[in-house]
Amino acid sequence: MIAALVVQACPMLLVIAATCLAPSLGDSTLTFGVRIPAARRSAPVILHQLRIYRITVLSAGAVLLIAGVTVAALTAWPVLIGAVFLQLAVAAFGYTRAGAAIRAVKKEESWLTGLRQGVSVDTALRTEPERFPWAWVTPAVIVLAATVITGMVRYPHLPDPLALHYDVSGSVDRYANKSVWSAFGLVFLQALLTAGLIAMTYATFHARADLDPEDPATSSRAHRDSQTLMAKALLILAACANVSILLAALLVWSAPPAPWAGLSAAAALPVVIGVGVIIGVMTQHRRRVAAALADAPGANTGLTHRDDDRRSSRLFYADRNDPAVLVPKRFGVGYTLNFGRPASWLILAALVAVPTLLALFSR
Amino acid sequence: MILNIDLDSGVPINQQVYDQIVEAVAAADLTSGQRLPSTRQLALDLGVNFHTVNKAYDRLRQQGFIRLNRKTGAVVVRDRNSTPEAAFVQDWQARVRPLLAEALAHGLPPDDIASTCRQIVHSFSDRGGAPT
Numbered sequence: 001m002i003a004a005l006v007v008q009a010c011p012m013l014l015v016i017a018a019t020c021l022a023p024s025l026g027d028s029t030l031t032f033g034v035r036i037p038a039a040r041r042s043a044p045v046i047l048h049q050l051r052i053y054r055i056t057v058l059s060a061g062a063v064l065l066i067a068g069v070t071v072a073a074l075t076a077w078p079v080l081i082g083a084v085f086l087q088l089a090v091a092a093f094g095y096t097r098a099g100a101a102i103r104a105v106k107k108e109e110s111w112l113t114g115l116r117q118g119v120s121v122d123t124a125l126r127t128e129p130e131r132f133p134w135a136w137v138t139p140a141v142i143v144l145a146a147t148v149i150t151g152m153v154r155y156p157h158l159p160d161p162l163a164l165h166y167d168v169s170g171s172v173d174r175y176a177n178k179s180v181w182s183a184f185g186l187v188f189l190q191a192l193l194t195a196g197l198i199a200m201t202y203a204t205f206h207a208r209a210d211l212d213p214e215d216p217a218t219s220s221r222a223h224r225d226s227q228t229l230m231a232k233a234l235l236i237l238a239a240c241a242n243v244s245i246l247l248a249a250l251l252v253w254s255a256p257p258a259p260w261a262g263l264s265a266a267a268a269l270p271v272v273i274g275v276g277v278i279i280g281v282m283t284q285h286r287r288r289v290a291a292a293l294a295d296a297p298g299a300n301t302g303l304t305h306r307d308d309d310r311r312s313s314r315l316f317y318a319d320r321n322d323p324a325v326l327v328p329k330r331f332g333v334g335y336t337l338n339f340g341r342p343a344s345w346l347i348l349a350a351l352v353a354v355p356t357l358l359a360l361f362s363r
Numbered sequence: 364m365i366l367n368i369d370l371d372s373g374v375p376i377n378q379q380v381y382d383q384i385v386e387a388v389a390a391a392d393l394t395s396g397q398r399l400p401s402t403r404q405l406a407l408d409l410g411v412n413f414h415t416v417n418k419a420y421d422r423l424r425q426q427g428f429i430r431l432n433r434k435t436g437a438v439v440v441r442d443r444n445s446t447p448e449a450a451f452v453q454d455w456q457a458r459v460r461p462l463l464a465e466a467l468a469h470g471l472p473p474d475d476i477a478s479t480c481r482q483i484v485h486s487f488s489d490r491g492g493a494p495t
Contacts (some may be wrong), residue, residue: 118368302369303367
């Protein structure tokens with residue numbers, strides 16, 4: 001019982017850590033979605049808002065975690081999943097608040113005086129691009145292949161009906177008639193997920209760099225490093241996700257039921273680890289980049305990043321005049337969709353439709 | 364090469380792109396045979412309309428600096444070591460004439476005008492490798 005609670009608490013712990021570390025991830029010229037010129041990066045308001053945000057997120061996280069674990073222990077309801085969403089909501093609120101406070105000071109103290117807004121591009125990033133780390137696709141593919149083979153070997157020995165899900169006490173709470181769909185549903189999901197994650201990694205690898213006009217050369221070098229790092233971390237995450245699905249599949253394919261069936265939520269742990277790796281790697285990287293930008297003599301371009309003039313809402317990026325579909329995130333690490341482009345809505349629709357259709361089909 | 368577009372100056376973006384690429388060729392940051400991104404790719408990276416970059420690339424092509432390739436982007440075809448075409452030299456002299464006349468008309472001594480010209484031309488040689 002305790003083990004089950006610990007396993008269920010892991011994603012929440014990860015989300016608390018992620019929301020706490022989020023301001024330290026991604027572009028070091030951005031804090032809470034606000035562009036900060038180099039000269040102002042240690043302004044008191046920034047340090048102050050960082051502290052407030054972190055305290056808010058940590059205390060909310062602690063409260064939600066304790067409450068969630070208590071309720072889960074007493075009622076066996078999966079409330080810790082809801083706690084994750086609440087934590088994300090707290091983080092979103094904290095982000096918006098902090099951004100507004102910093103923006104107010106930025107305006108009041110005229111941080112952009114004497115600087116002209118610009119955009120910098122390094123053509124070498126396109127004419128001599130980094131090579132995509134295809135070799136790192138191998139772990140995910142190997143796990144997928146192993147899952148398929150295991151499934152094919154075990155299929156004839158499986159009982160009918162199949163036990164699809166176990167509750168925390170180890171007894172089955174969902175059955176399905178044995179068929180290729182019900183037995184291999186998880187494998188189809190795994191294959192789709194692998195293909196989807198690889199495609200997404202490839203797309204973000206080639207997405208726009210958003211160089212810092214105050215020091216484009218250093219920024220460009222840093223981008224090459226983070227491109228490759230991020231791609232490798234995402235491909236490892238794909239492998240971890242596949243391991244998670246393999247564990248879940250093994251539960252379905254075990255007859256008689258495996259002794260650890262009550263801990264079926266533990267199948268999520270590899271993904272938690274994978275995401276943890278990404279966060280750790282990218283936090284370290286941003287620290288290195290910030291140090292490099294601080295040490296570098298600078299290019300004296302007289303330019304600074306374009307200001308927040310193209311953002312209609314603080315949480316989403318929507319600019320019809322920007323041709324890019326994938327744009328760097330302004331909080332945390334990675335890329336997000338430019339919702340001013342119709343293609344983004346199509347992609348979002350596909351991302352929602354595919355798992356939904358899959359879930360409907362497997363009923 | 365690095366393009367730094369100033370969004371606050373009055374100079375149109377396509378003009379800045381054209382000028383900076385020409386200056387890069389003048390400073391030998393770009394040599395004949397080197398590639399530039401495709402029109403669509405550069406527009407995406409700059410966050411501007413395709414037509415803005417198209418204008419700049421088109422002018423570069425007309426002036427004989429680049430050759431456009433549908434798929435692989437653009438290739439630089441002229442640099443400091445190329446032989447200047449007679450037609451270009453004539454046209455350029457005609458364009459320089461009013462600028463010099465302006466300076467003289469404002470009272471700048473001819474020696475100053477000549478030394479300024481020399482200075483600017485030399486500044487391209489001194490930059491040598493990448494300016495940033």
